[in-house]
Amino acid sequence: MSVKTLFARAKDFAERPALSGPDGAWTYRELLERSERTASGLLAGEKDLKEARVAFLAPPGLGYAALQWGVWRAGGAAVPLALSHPLPELDYVVSDSGASVLAAAPELAARLGPIAKARGLRLALTNDLLAAPRRPLPRLKRTRRALILYTSGTTSKPKGVVTTHANIQAQAQSLVTAWEWSADDRILCFLPLHHIHGVINVLTCALWSGAFCELLPAFDADRVWERVREGRFTLFMAVPTVYQRLADAWEKAPPDRRKALSSACGRMRLMVSGSAALPVSLLERWRDLSGHTLLERYGMTEIGMALSNPLHGERLPGKVGSPLPGMEVRLVDGEIEVRGPNVFLEYWGKPEATKAAFRDGWFRTGDAAVVEGGAYRILGRSSVDILKTGGFKVSAIEIEEALREHPSIEECAVVGIEDPEWGERVCAALVLKAGRSLTLESLRAWGKERLAPYKLPSRMLALPSLPRNAMGKVVKPEVSKLFRQPGS
Structure with a gap:
């Protein structure tokens, strides 16, 4: 398959x-013309x-x-x-x-x-690029590096995940086939466009299919609900945090508006959740208000989507x-390993990390799982969400699911959190509902009816909010730091 297939x-x-x-x-004609001039x-x-790497904002x-396609x-x-991202993080990506x-x-x-000046780099503005005279464009091989x-980052600085044109096409085609994208689809995108969820699952799949994508500057629950009500969308993709905030906004709306918003959801053919574990309680809450059972899938930057x-x-x-x-x-x-044309080429400039990430051609995801009835259930990150306490291996996600009740x-x-006696202590960071209070003793007493004794939290922190990244995923290393602070 030619790499120009997307543009063709x-x-x-x-x-x-x-x-x-x-x-x-x-x-599409205007996108082609603008990307050609770019x-x-x-x-x-x-x-x-x-x-050559082109970093763009x-x-x-x-x-x-047009910039993304123009670079390609x-x-x-x-x-x-x-x-x-603030200046130091932008500078890190440019440098790395x-x-x-x-x-x-x-x-x-x-x-x-400031980055261009300090590093002696060319800074091109989009309006200047569009004004340049047209030139013949190169022929591209599918094996070329296309996207980083x-x-x-968790314990270290972020790594650049390199995918080729062939990888990108395989990632898009897999989802287009599985979720039956067509040119008649319409999707709303408010996800960050430096993350695979927005770049591949939404934007690239839509453009591959001849579909329509409406891009919002950022997520705002009321704005998104209004566009859902007006926009005649057929597909919707978001992270669990977004569904949580939309559900909260729905509950605050008057009855007639709730009915209109639920009806708008009912006109869609598919609603998808990913990039973080979907709490069962949230799945049920969303099904009650929208009529949709969210389709949960599993993937990561290095592999695109693997399970659905x-x-x-x-x-x-x-x-x-x-x-x-x-x-x-x-x-x-117990660890998920993946192989296929979706899988990335390398970590940019990190050959040892790339080598360590593979076993006999299989990418080692670092995620622990079990297969039950032919379906995968994620237990969590082998390094973050799998705890070993008192000789027991414990899933943080399982405990979180119980605590949310x-x-x-x-x-x-x-x-x-490391402990000389237990190996690790189970520690829970909580955001409490408005007007509520909770002690560790009462939490443990409540939890005894739902969890094995060794799964019960032995430490607890009540926080105004949980630390999250740009995709709304909880940053577990930052949570751990809070428990390591003196007096926590």
Whole structure:
């Protein structure tokens, strides 16, 4: 399959609407034309960028999509930067990726200017790129590096995950097949576009299919509900935190508006949850208000999506289904390993980390799971969510699921903290519901009816909120730090 298939497909959908956002509404033809001019500007007289990294900062909209496609069509590797990141984090990604060109929307140029000046890099503005004369574009091989997405760091700095054009096409095609995307689909995107969930699962799948994607600048529960009510969307993808906030907003709405919002959900054909574990209580709450049983799937930056509950058939609460088309999945000593065309090429500039991540051609995810009735159930990260206390191996996710049933608990995160007697102590960080209070003693007394004694928290912290990353996923290492502070 030619790497130009994505762009060739766009020509087939030329006059169909492709995108809308703060910068207007655009057809596939306009996206092709704008990305071609962007590519010509990035080439700056060269014939081929030859996998040179182009780090770019652009708000959601045609400008973002044209930059991403423009980098690819010029032969470069796209490095999308996070709008939410401060200067030191942007500088780290630029430095680590070895970017030779920076590109930005004019209104964001000031954020990259200091980095470009300090590192002696070209800073190209999107309006200047569009004004460049058109040039012949290079022919691309599928094996070329195309995209570098930076994973959120845990014990070390984030790593750049490199995928080729072939990897990206395989990731998109797998989801398009499994979830039956078509040109008639319409989807709303408010997810960050430096993360695989927004970049691949939403934007790339939509553009591969000839579908329509509306891009919002950021997530706002009331704004999203209004667009859902008005927008005639067929697909919806979000993280559990988003569903939680939408459910909270729905409950605050008057009865007639609740009815209208629920009806709008009913017009969609599919609603998907991912990027973090979906609490069963939230799945049930969302089903009650929307009529949808959320489709939970499993993936990560290095592999795209690997497992999914079925589009048609029973979706099992607390489970992430079976392998997606083209993917092989196995358990080795309880850890998920994955093989297939979706799997990334390398960690940029880190050959030893890349080598350590694979076993005989299988990528080692670091996630522990069991298979029950043919469906995978994630137990958690081998290094973060699997605790060893008193000789027992314990799933933090299992404990969290039980604690969420407590009438005073809004949110929770469970971590293991080193202890000379127990190996690790089970520690629970809690966000309590408004007006509620809770002691460790009463929590343990309540929990005895639901959890084995060794699974009960022996330490507890009540917090105003849990530390989260840009995708809304709880950052467990930050939770652990809170328990290690003096007096905690």
